[in-house]
Amino acid sequence: MSRPELLVxxxxxxxGVEAVIARIRTLDPDVAVLHHDLRDIASGRLYRRxxxxxRDDQAVLELAHGCLSCTLREDLLPQLHALSGPGGPQRIVLHLDPVLEPEQVCWSLLHVLVDGAPIIDRADxxxxxxxxxxxxxxxxxxxxITIGERGLAELPDDERTVAQVAVGQAEFADLLVHTGTxxxxxxxxxxxxxxxxxxxxQRMFLSGLDARVLLADLxxxxxxxxxxxxxxxxLRGEPPLGRDCGVQLSVFSARRPFHPERLHEAIDALLDGVVRTRGRIWLATRPEAVLWLESAGGGLRIGHAGEWLAGGDADAWAAAxxxxxxxxxLGWHPRFxxxxxxxxxxxxxxxxxxxxxxxxEALLTDAELAAGEAAWRTFPDPFGWWHTDPCDPPAGLAATGHPDTEHEEH
Structure with missing residues (x-):
């Protein structure tokens, strides 16, 4: 038996999301649509539909262990596991709550085991x-503004901005549907x-939505x-680099490290008039560490994303x-x-x-560079190794190859 198709x-x-669901159900009356509504999560409840x-089955679920991640793993993934078994529908739509970013959910579909196997072993x-x-x-x-200020579901210890959610959802899409005017x-x-x-x-207007919404011809x-x-x-794909309507994609590359304090001062430049920033950086205070920098609108995160190969041994190189x-x-530097x-x-x-x-201006000067790594490690470092602002990482489905430490600015 072939695996059922799974759309997120x-x-x-x-x-607009409901309009897309209606269109999919018209194209495939046998499709199953699974949704977990988080609007009352602050009260310890969520709603499964x-x-x-x-059939239109609805249930109220208590928040397992007070943790959204545990609740979704203990209900959402088992529900998908059951739906994708023998006798189930040949197409499933996983309808995410507005505050959830599809990348983290898809990571769970790819990696979290249910009965010894990830969901993608049972669903395509x-x-x-x-x-x-x-x-x-x-x-x-x-x-x-934060998602709480917007009036969306308030996840425990979640200080994400609406911008971070909106950009993350659009950036990770295989199909973007314009559902408004x-x-x-x-x-x-x-x-x-x-x-x-x-x-x-691919981008489409809701009025022209056809069978391509089933993602069969990507x-x-x-x-x-x-x-x-x-x-x-x-740079995923081939994005245009020219300026259009005031919008422009630019790349900053350098080989010398950042001075932590000066980079911290430069952060505002990445938050004003900017939709998205993403990339790998290294700080003079921690020359072994790859740091991942990511911003959306007025929110920015910096976190640890592993080690540079330059500081590793043969085993680290072989494992890469x-x-x-x-x-x-291709880009190997004799010193760095x-x-x-x-x-x-x-x-x-x-x-x-x-x-x-x-x-x-945040890069090390020639004199600082010449002082060497021992001197670099003495520079003041406002980022810290395990610093977050707020102090706890956002609750939600576990992130994947992304940073395991975060520094947040709003």
Whole structure:
């Protein structure tokens, strides 16, 4: 028996998401739609809804161990496991609550075991559909309010911004569906951002939605729910590098390390007029560590993402992914090895040259560089090894190849 197809559906625009569900159910009346509603999670409850044919089953669940992650793992994944068994539907839609980012959920589908195997052994993960309202999405993606301030579900210890959710949902999509309206200028700016944020991702209007929403004809390079490797290429696909509607994608690269204090001072340049920043950095105070920097709108995170190959032994080199070894070899520096600053910035309302200047000023000077690593380690470091602001990592499904320590700024 063939595995049922599994589609993951996300988006902040709830009416649009429901419209897409209605369209999918029209195309395939046998599809099952599974949803966990988190609106009352602060009260220790969530609501499960399963629609399949004429059935519309709803249940109230207590929050297991006071932990969203545990509850979803103990209910969402087992529900998918049961649905994908013999006699189940041949297509399943996993409808995510608006505050959930599909990358973390897909990681669980790929890696968390249920009865000894991940869900993708039983279901064919076809990809991710994200619904966006072009009339409001760009404001969401560039703001700094938290999801709690927006009135969305308040997850325990969760200080994510709406921008981080909106950008994460769009960036990880295989299909973007415009489910609202906007004037011509707003639509043009939104499209210019999406072309650079999610290059190669198919985009459709709700009014023209057809069988392609079932994700049967995605190109070979489609993500299909697979998270990026933090050590892989930063420019996924072939995004346009030219300026359009004030939107521009720029790359900052350097071989010398950042001075931690000066980088901390430069962070504001990555939050003002910027949609998205992502990349690998290294600080002078910790020359062995790869740090992952990621921002969306007014929220930024920096976390530990492993070690540079330059500081490792033969075993570390052999354990690295072949693509990472190839990239390291191509760019190997006689002094720094594979250590480098590689940051991609997607701006919408600022001059990228100002961002580049701020980052360049945060690099070590010639005199600091000449002082050597022993001196570098004495520099004040406001980031800390296990620092988060807020102090605890957000509750939710476990992240994957992404940083295991975080420094957050809003």
């Amino acid at each position: 559906l996300s988006g902040l625009h709830a009416p 399963l629609r399949h044919g004429d 993960l076809r990809g991710v559909i994200t619904c966006i309202d072009p009339g409001s999405w760009l404001d969401d993606a560039t703001g700094d 906007a004037d011509a200028w707003q639509l043009a700016r939104t499209d210019a951002v999406l072309e650079r944020l999610a290059p190669g991702t 190109p070979p390079a489609a993500r299909r729910g697979r998270p990026d490797d933090v050590h892989g290429p930063l 992914d072949p693509e990472r070894r190839a990239l390291a070899s 090895g594979d250590r480098a600053q590689d940051i991609v910035v997607l701006s919408h309302d600022t001059d990228p040259t100002g961002i580049e200047a701020a980052l360049a």
